[in-house]
Amino acid sequence: MSGSMIPLVTKASSKVLSKAMKGTSSSFQLAYFNFHGRAESTRYLLAYTGVPWKEIVFDRLTDPGWKRQKPITPYKCLPVVYETTSSGVLLGISEVLPIERYLADKFGLAGSDPWERFQVEQAVSSIESCQLMYHYKVLLPNWPSAGAVDLNENKMKRQQHAEDANRYYETGLKNFVDIHEEKLQENGGRGGNGHYVGDRASLADIRATVLMDRLMLLRPEGANPVPLSKDKTPNLWRVREAVHRIPAIAQWRESKRYQDLDALTKKYFCV
Secondary structure (H helix, E strand, O other): OOOOOOOOOOOOOHHHHHHHHOOOOOEEEEEEEOOOHHHHHHHHHHHHHOOOEEEEEEOOOOOHHHHHHHHHOOOOOOOEEEEEOOOOOEEEEEOHHHHHHHHHHHOOOOOOOHHHHHHHHHHHHHHHHHHHHHHHHHHHHHOOOOOOOOHHHHHHHHHHHHHHHHHHHHOHHHHHHHHHHHHHHHHHOOOOOOOOOOOOOOHHHHHHHHHHHHHHHOOOOOOOOOOOOOOOOHHHHHHHHHHHHOHHHHHHHHOHHHHHHHHHHHHHOOO
16 A cells, blocks of 8 residues: 555644634544554544545555655654645644544534543543553564464464453453443443443543454454453443444444454454
8 A cells, every 4th residue: 555645734833723723624634554553543533523534544564655654744653634624724633642632622522621521531541551551461462473484383372362361351451440330330320321421422432432342353362251241341331332323433333444444453463
């Protein structure tokens, strides 16, 4: 996919760019690699908004197109969201959390007042920590090296992968579940209401759903079942079900592109 082209952002004063950011009739491009990864929540957010958006896709970190264009991205990394405003200004927004906060704020998913915004950001920070723990303790240490052909080595790596996942389920994920089940019940009363804040969807709901979806998609061969279910984690499960029922997100998840991303993500992380 080396033919993918990253656009050049508008160079202008802070005043001009700030005014452009306030517009509501924009189109978007998401530059990222050809799997879910760190852009999955951003794809959910863009799907939720219903705004025009498309992808600038690079195959892997080794994609020559990415290597060539990396220097023109804001922080020399992906994802980056490029917003073309109604005034013709082209903005480049980089780094996962700022992208998500910007889109959530722009499209009403950041809370309805300062206190709700604070509650959303607390939850997102906690979810991010749980997701990164899985990434660094389970995925990366067991990522098979390119060209590995030793079957015994691969078998040992798969066994270690499963053991690391089970350890994460019993420690980091358990702690996360205990805290978030309690928080969700505080918001919705007995049984929860399927939302982290108030009675409407927020970035926190989407982030939690993405975390749960990814843990289940990337469960290593031989690992225990992921301890997330309607019976074991009822409040978190209500959040996931509520997000999946949002028509625009349901349509995105049913799309061929989403199904392809599922398959490519499993292939990329060798599960």
